[in-house]
Amino acid sequence: MAIEAIARIHNELPSNPPIEGFVLADVSIKKSLVIPEDDYGVEVLTSLELVDAQTPAWGTFSISSVGRESEEWMEHCTGRIKVALEGLDDSVEKTAVAPTTQRALDRRVWYEKFAEIGLGYGETFQPISHIRSDPPSNVAVATLNLRSTAGLIKGGESAYPLHPASLDGAIQLGLIACHAGRSEDATTAFVPVQLPRLYLSNNIDDLAGDKCTVVAHGEKRGIRGAHLDLQLLGPNGEVMLDAEGLRCISYSSAAKTTEDRTFSSPFTRLVWRPDIRTLRNGRAREMYPAPRDNVKKAPSWGITNKLAHFLVYSMYMMYGTLPEDDMPKPSGDVGHFFDWIKRKGQSDNSELMQEAREYAKQGLLLNKIGELVSEAPDVIEVQAAKLLHDSMADILFERRTGIDVVISEGLLTPLYKEGLLMTGIYPQLHNVLAGVAHSNTNLRVLEIGGGTGGATRIAMKAFNGPNGIKSYKDYTFTDVSAGFLSGARESMADLRDVNFSVFDIEVDPVEQGYVEKSYDLIIACQVLHATSNMKRTLTNCRRLLKPGGQLVLVETTENFIVPGVVVGTFTDYWSGIPDGRVDAPFQSLASWDRTLKEAGFQGLDVVLDDFPEPHNTTSVILSTVPPEEFPVSGEGTVQVLHSGSEAPALLQHLAQERASSESRVVALFDDGHLLLNASEEDFSRFQQLARQSSSLVAITSSGVAKGLNPDAAVIPGLLRVLQNENPGAQYMSVDIAADNFTIEAAEDQQHFAKCIADYESELNGATPSPPLDDLEGNPKDRELSWQDGYFSVSRHVPDTGFHSQHGLDSRKFKPDTMHGIVVPRSKSSCLFEEYTPSTSIHM
Known part of the structure; x- marks a missing residue:
């Protein structure tokens, strides 16, 4: 930027001798400048001050940008610059370094190492090849591709004395030299922060053409520093770039703070939470109603919806009823938006649109619009919708874009950060993701269309505990645009096991290098609707998920007119038109259920809303890939045993479930038969029973999870021992928080029995060694609790406050000194009775 500025000034002089090159000095890089590839970009200011523009004197420059959220200017870089003129500037020394090297290096290995330490260079920014190193002198030499971006940008790129990708390649070689060519020694990423001096030729195209030689010397200094010297040499040894003392620092040290906190407290607490894999939608909606803050905001959302109808009809009257010759004829997305306005104005007979028509006939519509705006002046959607309405002439006649209009009043960032439409669903997204993370603590996660990272931050709060312990194996952040990845990589530098990759969900995932059935969870927040074929999009999602894997969607499903008014002029809003989504890119819940099933999912498992009805607009949708069906050996038999004199009503439902093994046993232990003081006969x-059963499900009715009768905990403890000693069989314990196994509703009884069979089927399909985990280390739940109409599973989570509450010093804590105490109870003589749907027989 500074080079472009000083070159323009020089070329405008009356007498302008040819520029041989440019010299930069005292360059200070203060903060990285992230350039997103989206509609609104970033606003950058380059300032250059020259004492005398008539001579090749030094000028002072600075480069700044305005923050989207703060709207404050931030200075990124400062320094001095001057032009070097042909035959007039003898102050520039251009002595080439002799590129003597010895050892050849593997280019692929080094770019994989760069990605591993956080420098994920795409193909365009991998311009060096034929790398050689001289370890004793910390010098490296390589061939540099000066045209790595050729043909990528439609219409061609701007002119550069040296393309940024080429300069980046030289710095990459400097880092290789810094580590003496040994990739195993590279454990941290370095970024440049200061440059004392750099000379850059203005004739690189004439001197080198497509390729040149780059020579680099590097050395580490101090704990976090590295210094690099770089040269680009032409075919005859001409110096085209000479950088001296480029100082770099490590930026990865902050990322280690999270790891240092891991297991900082030795205490854990056993926490029972709903198993979202078996949670029915009705129960989920009872547990997670519309967030309290959203309930308070609901009236404002109703005003916004009414305002949107009035604005649409106002725009239709102003522009959609003009004579054909005077009517605007916008193209692209704005053209689709105007077609929508005309359709709504002509054929929408909803109550609110009819009201707008009546006010228009009376000449009161604009007055009513002003009244609605005054009723909710702080709602960002209200501000943006009114602004776009008032600027619609410029938008429809394509003098300005909708994005330009919103940015001009500083509303774009607040719209995505504070708007009801965008952020109202975030609390519900956190509830769902926290439930998924509790059910599976070793998730492989793929996020589609991560964009600015709003949903990613919610996910990371759900997946990371206060002790730095995470509930995911790896998290892959993707976007169709590489522009978002650099900003995301910087903002998530402190997180572990996060990958960044370009991904287009409308293209075959395998063709893009992704592996089928490799993820446990896919997250897509307000992104899948912006595709042209929903069935193909969802099929691609399903292909990437393992059997039993889950898809979490955030999608607007109601009140389509509000987002149409607010973002209907933005790029890609109308992508769903080829798929029949003509009036909005969104789908109703019924349509989501249908398309999910068509793509191979189970449909709508859980749906949580942002606002209470009738103001609900956006939903979190959880859908599951059907789990793998394990083969059943023979017909199988089911023995349902109970220890009391009267068979509970639940037993009939348990006995009717299909047997999943040759000898499946379900045994009910009442409070009088918990094996604490079992007689020799009962224990025999x-x-x-344990020896002869290939599958044993032990059910108690003691409310252990609620702390009602801790004696029942002996049963799962005993089954853990049996599982370790006999990994060929499968054991599972279930506790019901009710008296005498009472589950009132028949629907709940059926759900309970079906889920028990599903849990057991998963266990019987698990690899027997190791007994508690599958090959990827995912735990198989063998201890369950049923309460309030749903199953819960337990996890040990760090309890950071335990030692402070009880005055304990965690440094002196010794786990082997903690002992449990059990209180024996008296037992009756009969251990089990066998139950069949027709009779009950004493064993």
């Missing part, structure tokens, strides 16, 4: 019966 239990031993025989």
